[in-house]
Amino acid sequence: MVAAAIALGAALAVAPATMATAQMLGPQWVQLVAGDSHTCGLKNTGQAFCWGMGSNGQLGDGSTTNRSAATPVQMPSGVQFTEITLGESHTCAIGNDSKAYCWGMGLGGRLGDGTESDRSAPVPVDMPSGVSFRGISGTGHHTCAIGNDSKTYCWGQNSHGQVGDGTTTSRLGPVQVNSPSGVIFTQVAAGYSHTCAIGNDSKTYCWGMGQHGEIGDGSLNGRTSPVPVDVPAGVIFTELAPGGAVHSCALGNDNKTYCWGDNSYAQLGNGNFAIQSRPVSVNMPPGIIFQRLTVSASQTCAMGSDNRPWCWGRFAGMDHPAPVAVDPPSGTSFYRVTAGANHTCALANPYNNAYCWGSGHSGQLGNNQNSGQSAPVEVLEAGQAPPGPGGSRLTRVFAGGSHLCGLDENAKAYCWGQNDSGQLGDGTTTSRQAPTAVNTPSGVTFTQFALGSTHTCATGSDTRTYCWGSGFNGVLGNGSTANVSTPTPVDAPPGVTLTGLSTQGFHTCGLGSNATTYCWGQNAEGQVGDGTTTNRLSPVPVNAPGGVTFTQIAAGHNHTCAIGSDSKVYCWGLGQNGAMGNGGTSNQSAPGLVTLPGGVTFTQVASGQNHSCAIGGDNRTYCWGFNGNSQVGNGNTTSQPIPVPVAVPGGAALTEVAANFNFTCGLGNDSRAYCWGSGWGYQTESSTPVATITMPVPFTRLSVGSALCAQGNDNSAYCWSGYDPPGVILAGGAVAGGDRMVNVIWNDQMTGTQREYMAICRGCGPRAD
Template identity: 30%
Template sequence: MRQRSGMAAAALAFLLALSCTPALAGSTGSPSEAATPTTLDKQQGDDSLQAVSPSSSPPMSSPPMSSPPTSSPPTSSPLPTSSPLSHTTPMPSSPTLDTAGDADAVQARSSAAWTVSFDTAGGGSVGRQTIPDGGQASRPSPDPARDGYLFDGWFQGDVAYDFTQPVTGSITLTAHWTKGDGHWAISPSQGPIAGGAKVTLTPPAQRGIRLSQLSMGGLHSAAISSDGNLYTWGDNGAGELGDGTNTNRSTPVQVKKPKGTPEKFIWKEVSIGWDHSAAFGSDGNLYIWGQNGRGQLGDGTTTKRNTPAPVDKPQGTPAGFTWKQFTLGDLSTAAFGSDGNLYIWGNNQYGQLGNGTTTNQTRPIKVDKPQGTPAGFTWKQASLSCNHSGAIGSDGNLYTWGWNFSGQLGDGTTTDRHTPTLVNKPQGAPAGFTWKQVSIGWQHSAAIGSDGNLYTWGQNYRTQLGDGTNTDRHTPTLVSKPQGAPAGFTWKHVNLGDWHTEALGSDGNFYIWGSNENGQLGDGTNTTRGRPIPVSKPQGAPAGFTWKYTIPGCNHTAAIGSDGNLYTWGVNGNGQLGNGTTTSWNRPGMVNFPGAVTPTSVLFGQAKATGITANQDGTWQVSTPKHEPGGVDVTVGWSRNGPQPDDHLQYTYIAPQYQVGFNSKNDSCPTPTGMPPSQSVTQDGQTERPYPDPRAEGCLFDGWFQGDVAYDFSQPVTHDTTLTAHWTREDTQHWSISPDHGPETGGTEVTLTPPAQRGIRFNQIRLGYNHSAAIGSDGNLYTWGGNDDGQLGEGTNTSRSRPTLVDKPQGAADGFTWKQVILGGWHSAAIGSDGNLYAWGDNGSGQLGNGTITNQNRPVLIGKPDGAPKGFTWKQVSLGGFHSAAIGSDGNLYTWGYNEYGQLGNGTTTNQNRPVLIGKPQGAPEGFTWKQVILGGWHSAAIGSDGNLYTWGNNEYGELGDGTTTNRQTPVQINKPQGAPQGFTWTQTGLGEHHSAAIGSDGNLYTWGRNSESQLGDGTTTNRQTPIQITKPNGFTWAQASLGDGDSVASGSDGNLYAWGWNISGQLGDGTTTDRQTPTLVSKPQGAPKGFAWKQSGVGWYHSAAIGSDGQLYTWGNNGNGQLGRAPSNAWPASRPGPVGFPGEPQTTSVCFGQNQEQGTCLAAGKDLKPSPDGTWKVTTPPYTPGLAPVAIDWTQDGKQQETDKGNTYRYLAIASLPLTGGDGMLLLLATGLLTAGAAIAAKSRQKQARMTDSMNTSHK
């Protein structure tokens, strides 16, 4: 090699090279050289450079590479530097259908014209095009169509046709097709709403599209495919791949189409630079993206872009101006306008923009015409590199400008030029010699002359000039003909890489030479070549294989073979070879295109499918998520060389139909009549309580049961079930009197024994601040506890310590029953069997929803929401401290009441006294409905049909779970717990005063919010702003959670009840008043049978309740207002579950001995009516006429007036007159006197005993 003079020149070259030196990752050299060269790479997002290490050896499956030589460049030469990708397609002509093109638009090379024909292979007809020699055919628009097939593009044989290439003869292009519709298929297309079904997704057929027009850049590559899409791969640090990311890609990825482009938009032509890219669209616009640090995007900024954006028209251009041809340098861009001018922008450090300055330009500026050129001069073809530029003019001359350190401008000097300078004609060039095509490299240049020869000049220390030396040349120098070239051989096309050169010969072969340390010559070695050698064929290529198109990049090369496939080789540190690796190759390796089809996401509605798994036959399997019944849109996100448009399929969720049967428990009752038919209920639907009730002679109906537990008709049906009618014999439901006779003078104390207890049980329990409510198996509603605001709904403001019957709403139809009850702070609400909502109690903030702020002590009807559809009913209701919410049959959520903290969720803090509609959450899917709503003290939560949990309102302690303490006035989605499984959804939620809990589809319980009393159950007193999981045993799942003020209660799959948090009133039910930081077992009731389990629970502010598997209701905790509902004689401590006696003991209000049958009046009322500890009642008979007297007993039970019992009689005995003489008359008189006296004494004794008993009870209390 010839040494440059002096180290100073080498140092200067090093400094100048730093602005655009490319990567040499994975570079290799010859064995004879001593050291591995340092390789340089640009930093992502910047135009500067950094050193990088050589890449690793290729995998075993890669084409074999010879041992890499190590080398370092001569110290007197510049460091290895970048070559631009020069776009060298001739300026396009304007073709016409069956006619010659516009002669003014054609770069005429001869007077010949050619015919381009189109064989649609079964598609619609396409007209021929007549193209002048050297012009370009136009891709027919629209694409042809063929039923049942997808158009893959126009081909010559197996090779996709490149519509940017010049037409030099008549050709026929053939349409290629793929059978199919391009859509995914799903099988089966229906399944259960519970999810978990395995479905098969069949991908679209593999397409026959191929890559046609190529462009290679510094560290990335690009190609347009036969279907008109654009693909890129390699480095993406500046967004140069145009896929909307900054992620490197080692396989082709599809470039995003520009915003606002028409549906049939396709890409026509692409060119790329070091780290920016540009392409022509079918809409006539030029689009550009990537790095913009030097203004190379031409948008007036230096802001990089990772998606295509249109290039602005130059200032002052005429109307109708369009871009015609373009090319990219490493850090600059040039394009021809329809006005015949050449425009350029970007880096101008060395005057490479040709405008006489060294100032960078961020918008297109016109390149000066060369001095002395004739009138009408225009530019015909241009090529750019990192630091110099070249262009051929309409005068046939070649002009260059910019950096000239190695003589690359070809003007015989090494002087930089800031304006176009004439390149010397080659020595010995014939008269009339002109230049036909130019390509500009890093520090060398090349051009083909009208004599068919190829000339090169500039730097040559890597032998890239192809003249057999490594001597730099300052003027065009003839390139040697290839060894064995035929007579008349000429060069047809040339492209330059960084330090290597590639050219097409007239023999149809592609030749390559120059640097090979990265394997970029593709000959299986890393040996530099100083003369043209044929490009090696791929290993295993079939007979007759030829190369159809090749192009070099910085240090890598690409080519399309006669088999239609793309092959690449050279450096691959950034994936620029597109073969799925980052390993360099020194032989042509095939790029797998199109790539495999892969699903990236599958959504059923908005719920994610799980378990996406590839099958061996190319199909995919997924598991369906849980979903509502009905049809759902299945969105398949998928990728094939980058993201593809989502595909949409249809899947039908079928809700299992469960059978709910009805039978009778016939212990002592005859077979009933009127038994209802079985019901078919959709999963998660509700059984309708049959009406009318069945009847059995001599028996009373107690309700429908599952085992010993009264059935809750508000619960969802999840399996086949049978409900059993329970009965009480009617003959046990009368009072009895003993003794049943006495003297006419009265004064006899008799005992009244009440009817036997009915078999009615509670099926639903709810607790408020200081009151309680339950629905009985008879369909009635019972309340007890505090009643200052009428919250018990029984028509008074008197507190009750025993369950008291709530009157049915005014005007309720026969057979009306209560379906669901809920309690708030001091107000109550319930949904009736008529689908209406009723409310009562405190209404100071409008929380009853009846349009007033007046308290109500009886149920009042809540009006339907404005705009509610016909047939609207209420489905679920929840109450907070002072606000209310309910879900309607339309799936919408409505709220009303107090709203200081935005707890109504309507975007305001204004109270509402009527139901207002709550908007759907932002981003909610189509068809979204609300499934469950729960209110806390000052905040609200609801679960949507998408399985997500939404919260709003007060967030002082993080109770909304959104990671903040910011109040929210509209529903916000709560993030899934950390580590939640794929497909996780929320299934049930509960709210307390300032804390929250929810159960997930994974069976885990999560809590968040205030934790000052350890109410979160995580073993700490630390508040939490996001859901945290509560520890549980293996195999255990949580079933239901209810929260109070500072305590929490939850039931588990083991049938046990667990409680934790504040325990000041014994509300945790563990027999203590000690706070608990983690879930603690609630005590079983005393004497509970083996296998006892808890079936349903509720939590108030300081008291708790639960229904056991024995059908009994148990309560514990604070009882200051009688909210536990226990009998006064119950001795259970409040810190353990104690039974609520229900039905309650009958209460006698009056006893009448004798009655006027005509007037219905009581003739003689009993005296001293009082209860006994054993549940009987005592009454003293009044005087009455001797004989049989009817006895009428008025009585109540659970606050409800019962039908007067008239089934008893009392016989009054007459006192006879004294006889004149002894005998029987005297004995009778004496007996009567003794009997009367004895009765009086006995009565006084019983009165004393009763007073003592009362005194003891009072003392105990």
């Protein structure tokens, strides 16, 4: 694992295969560039962001303040940037108005605006009349670009001839490079004090400082105008490595990588530390082909054909004469890498996320911290919190079969998703792609939700319980079977407050303030627990064993389980496939004991369609019931009529478990979330728990349905999904599966009858006000 990298101004552009996905997701990273102690990137909106050291204004936000998260650049009015590049303490970009802009330190004229003044926001470069630029490259103290007139221009510090105009006079604005007669440069890469370019004659040229052999012509002499590189016989260089280094690297048409120049830290990758004044081949790993190079003063990196960055030279305090791979975060694959002075960044599929690692002393990793990271961490935007109407954010989300509901930091309730029965509570039956305010009763706020297949219930601040949506078989508890599209009070017994609500199919249960548990709704299998199989249109007491009070209840699809004050577990309802956990398969219309493992008590229970799971006092998780989809998690598909241990990998213990239909998920004490069974988006069922994500903050209050949601200790709601089926849009319609975890925010960009709701990656998407 590469812990740090050293490079200057290595640019990184969007992978064409991911652009469509980026557009669907809303604003996404499409270019990333690491500089000396700052980093910048472009979103597909054309907005630039910078972070890290800002002492010379190089972040472009109008200040000279360091920033530890991606901060918007003060864009010129009406301009979008299409390409960006970084120098040691300055930044440049090309706009969609065909102009170049620079900001940061102006010493030596590197901003190209005719002065040597520092600028804390973008200013136009004094471009030649009628010329527009492309292929901009600005590393150490100078910048170069290719013009639409087929000429190459450079500006800035020129003490070593790196501007290429035949002089050593610094240039405050662009001047034409002395290209060989008849040669047009098609690619330019500015180094720290030298520059290289590829010509349309298939030759490579360099100029500027040469004392380390970086010119590549076999000498240690500097050049003020381009001279040919002594390329190996029969080889044509197809791509140059950008970056503020005193060595150069290039990709050859023979699928080899070549480097030349300074080799003090083995950054040429040829196995020794000797300066090379001519290109030598890198000792590449077997079977790997490199592409998209980036260099620094002491290191070189490249993307491998295995979708991993490979680096060599000095990093993590050691010299590495051979390439070493960097592993991307689980569920991602890197496609472009860019290295800064002491840090490295990369873009990753499938969601165009930006990651950085290495030194973070100035905030250049963009993760809201000023400390180093040995493994890639995701770049965050400044002040990033999932925005909602009025700037609020969701702090908790509850998942149902086809819809979600949540509470924001102002205790306002929202629902979104399928709404054919009025389950969103907004007074309509119109499905909503973005969170829509629930028509809560006047003066009432909701504190907890319970979501079924087509109905919703909530606990109100007025101590009443409300339900809405489908009234099938009395599941709303209001004495009727009619659908209701706004919250309607449940007919709770006088003076009784119901808490701990639970529902999944077509019955609902709650814990009464009078130490009695109540259920209502469909009861054909006895799931209401009152000793009958009669549907109940209003809450009725569950026939709890004498002297036992239920402390937690879990309503499955056709059965219910609860934990008693005697630390035992009871189930009732449909007993098919062993759902009662007592060794039999008979229905029970009143609570019956689950056969507990010897000496074990259960502390939390969750019920799915026809199975249940519980956390044991021995730090193990147990499941029982139907197992045809491996939802019991013991490694097979045989139904289990009594609790069996779940095979959690790596010895991890689950601290919370949730179940829905034919799959189960849990939160591990190893900061991972695990899921098993069918319906989680894998091509085949997972018969034992699979780690889906690494939690960025500790999670609690896991909610499982058509998505998985949890509450973070940062008071933010998080949701994630292993797949993107019709009706469940958690990743903007991207067809690739994966364990993408997202903060829930508002977005109304998606269209289509099957796309009822959406959660977008952190910081993405417009607000649906």
